[in-house]
Amino acid sequence: MTEFLQQLLNGLSLGAIYALIALGYTMVYGVLRFINFAHSDVFMLGAFAGYYLAPIVARVFPSGSVAGAVVVLLSAMAICAVIGVTIEYLAYRPLRRRPRLTVLITAIGVSLLIEFTSQHRLVFGPSPRTFPQLLDARTLDIGGVAIGTTQIVVFVLTAVLLAGLTFVVQSTKVGTAMRAVSFNEQAAALMGVNINRIISFTFALGSALAGAGGVLFAMSYTKIEPLMGVQTGLKAFVAAVLGGIGNLPGAALGGIVLGVVETFAGGVQGLSNYRDGIAFAVLILILLFRPAGLLGRAQVEKV
Amino acid sequence: MSLLEVRDLHVNYGAISVLHGVSLRVAPGEIVTLIGANGAGKSTTLRTLSGLVRARAGTVVFDGKPIANLPPHEIVRLGLGHVPEGRMIFANLTVHENLQMGAYLQHDRTAIAREFDYVFSLFPRLKERERQIAGTLSGGEQQMLAIGRALMGRPRFLMLDEPSLGIAPLLVKAIFQKITEINRERGITVLLVEQNANLALEVAHRGYVMETGRILLENDSATLRADPQVRSAYLGG
Numbered sequence: 158m159t160e161f162l163q164q165l166l167n168g169l170s171l172g173a174i175y176a177l178i179a180l181g182y183t184m185v186y187g188v189l190r191f192i193n194f195a196h197s198d199v200f201m202l203g204a205f206a207g208y209y210l211a212p213i214v215a216r217v218f219p220s221g222s223v224a225g226a227v228v229v230l231l232s233a234m235a236i237c238a239v240i241g242v243t244i245e246y247l248a249y250r251p252l253r254r255r256p257r258l259t260v261l262i263t264a265i266g267v268s269l270l271i272e273f274t275s276q277h278r279l280v281f282g283p284s285p286r287t288f289p290q291l292l293d294a295r296t297l298d299i300g301g302v303a304i305g306t307t308q309i310v311v312f313v314l315t316a317v318l319l320a321g322l323t324f325v326v327q328s329t330k331v332g333t334a335m336r337a338v339s340f341n342e343q344a345a346a347l348m349g350v351n352i353n354r355i356i357s358f359t360f361a362l363g364s365a366l367a368g369a370g371g372v373l374f375a376m377s378y379t380k381i382e383p384l385m386g387v388q389t390g391l392k393a394f395v396a397a398v399l400g401g402i403g404n405l406p407g408a409a410l411g412g413i414v415l416g417v418v419e420t421f422a423g424g425v426q427g428l429s430n431y432r433d434g435i436a437f438a439v440l441i442l443i444l445l446f447r448p449a450g451l452l453g454r455a456q457v458e459k460v
Numbered sequence: 461m462s463l464l465e466v467r468d469l470h471v472n473y474g475a476i477s478v479l480h481g482v483s484l485r486v487a488p489g490e491i492v493t494l495i496g497a498n499g500a501g502k503s504t505t506l507r508t509l510s511g512l513v514r515a516r517a518g519t520v521v522f523d524g525k526p527i528a529n530l531p532p533h534e535i536v537r538l539g540l541g542h543v544p545e546g547r548m549i550f551a552n553l554t555v556h557e558n559l560q561m562g563a564y565l566q567h568d569r570t571a572i573a574r575e576f577d578y579v580f581s582l583f584p585r586l587k588e589r590e591r592q593i594a595g596t597l598s599g600g601e602q603q604m605l606a607i608g609r610a611l612m613g614r615p616r617f618l619m620l621d622e623p624s625l626g627i628a629p630l631l632v633k634a635i636f637q638k639i640t641e642i643n644r645e646r647g648i649t650v651l652l653v654e655q656n657a658n659l660a661l662e663v664a665h666r667g668y669v670m671e672t673g674r675i676l677l678e679n680d681s682a683t684l685r686a687d688p689q690v691r692s693a694y695l696g697g
Contacts, residue, residue, distance in 0.1 A: 330564070337550045337561050343512055344548035346532035347541075349565035349613065 159301035164424045165417065170308050170377060172416020173315040177370035178393035179400065179408035180322065181241075181363030187339035187403040188359050191257050194264040195244055197390020198271040199237050199364045203371025204288065204381045205281055206233040211289040221293035223310060226376070229291060230314065233372045234365040241364025242357050250353070275383035285382040288375035311373045318369055319409055322362070326405060331358055339403070388433075392419070395440050401453020410451055415440075463488045463617055463649050464509070464540075469518035469528075471501075471508050478504050480673045482518070486617070491643050491650040493660040493681075495694055496670035502653040503545050505670070506619045509651075510542040511535045522617070537565055541615030545622050545653075547606040551595030555586055558594050558605055562612030572612070579608035582638055600631035607635070611642070618642070619651045624659065632656075636663050657694040661685050669694070 178200050185193045210229050218225030248267050252260045276283045297304045326332040337345040338355045346352055374389065375381045396415045400407025415436055422428055422435035443451065462485040471479040479501050486492045494502050507513040509520055511532035520528040527535050536542075550558050559579060563572045580587040583604040589597060594605060603623055610618060620639065624632045640663050643650050654660035661667055661681040669677040669690060677690065684690050 330560075333553065333557050333560060334564065336553060336557075340550045340552045341548050343532075344544065344550065345561070346512070347510060347536060347544060347548075348561045348609070349533045349536040350561075351531075351533045 160424075162300075162302045164420055166302060166304065166308070168417035168420030169413060170311050170416070171420055172396075172413035173311060174370045174374050174377070174412075175389070175393045175396045175416050176409040176412025177315060177318065177366045177373070178390060179396040179412045180405060181367045182394050182397040183400070183402055183405060183408040184335075184359050184363045186397070187405075188335065188342075188356055189249070189260075191260045192264065192394065193244075193249075193360075193363075194261075194390075195248075195267040195271060196241075196363065196367055197386035197393070198268050198275075199241055199244075199386075200367040200371045200374070200390055200393075201275070201381075201383060201386035202240055202271070203233045203237045203368030204375040204385065205275075205371075206236045206368065207291075207372035207375055208286065208288055208381060211291060215289075221290070223292065226291040226310060227314070230369055230372050234368045237368025237371070238361040238365040241360040241367075245357060245360040250356075272383055272387070281383050283383065285380045288379050288381050290379075291376055307376050311377055314369070314373065318366060322366065322405070325362065331355070335359060392433075392436070395437065399440055399443060399450055401450030404450065404452045407450055407452035414451070461488070462486055463523055464651070465519075465521045466505075466509070467519045467521075469505070469508060469520065470516045471504055471513060472516050473504075477516075478673055479508070482670075482673070482675055484668050484675060484678070486649055486651055488616075488649055489643070489647060490666060491640070491652060491664045493652040493654055493657075493664035493667045494670055495654060495657040495660055495667055496676075497694075498655070499672075500670040501673045502670055503621055506542060506621050506651070506653055507544075509535075509619065510540060512542075512544075536613060536615075539614070539616035541610040541613050541618045543606045543610045543618070543620045543623065545625070547602050549594045549597075549602050549605050549609065551593070553594055554591055555594050555597070555605060556590045558609050559586075559612050562609035565613060571614075575612050575614060579611055582611075582641070583608055600627045600635070603627055603631075603635060604638075607638070607642075611648075615648060617649045617651070619653070621653045622655060623652075624654060624656050632659065639663060657690070658696075661695075 181196050182192060207229050210232050214225050214228050218228060244267055248263050249260055252263060275281045292307050292310060295306045326335060334345065334350050334355050338350060338352060342352055392415060393412065396411035397408045399415060400411030418439050419432050419436040423432035428435065464486040466482060466484050469479055469482040482505055494505065496502055504513060508515050511530055515528050518528065519526060522538055522540055525538065527538065550561060559576060563575060566572050585601055586604055586608055589601065597605060623635055636659055639650060642648050652660055652664060661684055664681050666680050667684045668675050685695065
């Protein structure tokens, strides 16, 4: 039983990070109907932003404090928001009226560009680095289940970010405009919505969440490298599809489900090498029975 | 002095020319209708005026300002509202949120509250359904919502594209009555595109008859209704 709870906890914290990244995929899909493959690299850049920011922040805030970790997190989010908006402006906006496939291939190109530039020794270099410890490592023992302070902070921050996102999307003017644009861009334009501005805002929001995911991932797993986004980003993309692409609660749910399934598969003797395979098998099974994803609604594509 | 003046408008969809030289004018306070068969270019004309479609040539002057090929969100800002064909309500938002979107460019809270009251007085049904997801409304209710949403932006000039489409005949009557009411009480100038020419010419002061991308006839409604050519082609004898 404790074993089960321990795995569940580990799965949830991994899933929370998938959820943060998956939201960016699904939001961009919602307004532009394409998959921003460079999103996983924004996640990586978030982790590196945290890596370089941590020593600077440590000069002001006592090291190991929650406040310091939050400042690192927020700054990395801001940097990633700017990066995301820039990518959209330079790479995707000029292709707005082109076939979607063109944009999709461009997204893959942007992703490769970031990955290989980052591996250059003048940038980050290819070898993994150890992420600085932002919080004092302490482990609480609750009935045999070990909970690290980092894990708790990751949970709380993820919950706060998800609540914040829900508020922005559901209760603010710009959030309502985002939903309107995602439903019908032309109708939104007729209301006076500047579509480009909403798209920039969507990229800022999604990229900030990916940046947060990067920092939280680095805090939990301590090793960062330029290709860290490839695997994690792919999983988060799968999570977004699993939940129903374009659906925000779906992305969060998909992330959690995937994280938990993957962790449990990894915890079974003899199966741990197949954890990714099992996670993807679950995806295939779910999509077989619910092709639109867990919370997605089947939509007839307009031709 | 016209509020809207369109001169020699040309529009292409790809290589195909769909409007070849449309000219029309609408004076302030008028209800003008644009009638014609399916595919004559009526909707394209409206979509070009509101900026959804780019013009290849020609000028559009609204209230003394050239507006051809401005982006839609800047044209709305000038007071030109468009209730598009097929209504295009935000089916994923509530009725209330749809109306809020209509007031997207309005910043004065008391003015917005006043517009809500006005729209609800015009269409009490919308008030009853305020918290409902708009996708669950009936066709007629969705049309009311689309008109109400456009009114929330406090337009001086309102373009309506086929408001009778797919709506029960009884409701059509009511909606056309509301259009006259909006025009008379609010002084909003109306450009109405309609396939139901009989109905359109009943409420409009003047009309244009369109055929395959150009204006064929122009006259006041009574004259058009008496015109034998119009009668046989558009009014069912």
